[in-house]
Amino acid sequence: MSTWLWLIAAIIFVIIEALTLGLVTIWFAVGALAAFFVAWLGFSLQTQITFFIVSSFVLLYLTGPIARKYLKIGTTKTNVQALINELGIVREKIEQVKQGQIEVKGQFWAARASTDEDIEVDERVVVQKIEGNTLIVRKLLK
DSSP: HHHHHHHHHHHHHHHHHHHOOOOSHHHHHHHHHHHHHHHTOOOOHHHHHHHHHHHHHHHHHHHHHHHHHHTTTTTTOGGGGTTTTTTTEEEOOOOOOSSSEEETTTTEEEEEESSOOOOOOOEEEEEEEETTEEEEEEOOOO
């Protein structure tokens, strides 16, 4: 009876992994398959559970960091974070006490200088970080 439950558990873990793409439940799917084979060989339920837990966590610990490194899980910059280190052009003067406006990749953004200096219209800047919906920029060195 428990033999088929391990197979069902492995399928459920694979489905969860396909939906989340987090590279966590795939190791539990492999552990469940290992427990399936241990159950198929006739070992006790306690041995099956032990084998599932040990094999899942060993795989997670040993191969998880390697898989994340080579598959680049969670490293793709999206949306506004992709603007960091991008070049922009000042469209409205940025002053110490007043934010201005810059254009980056054809879009206009509120901007503040990362230093105490004013940045004039048409000067080129580089985005250093983002605070809320305001880009923090510095003059591009000539």
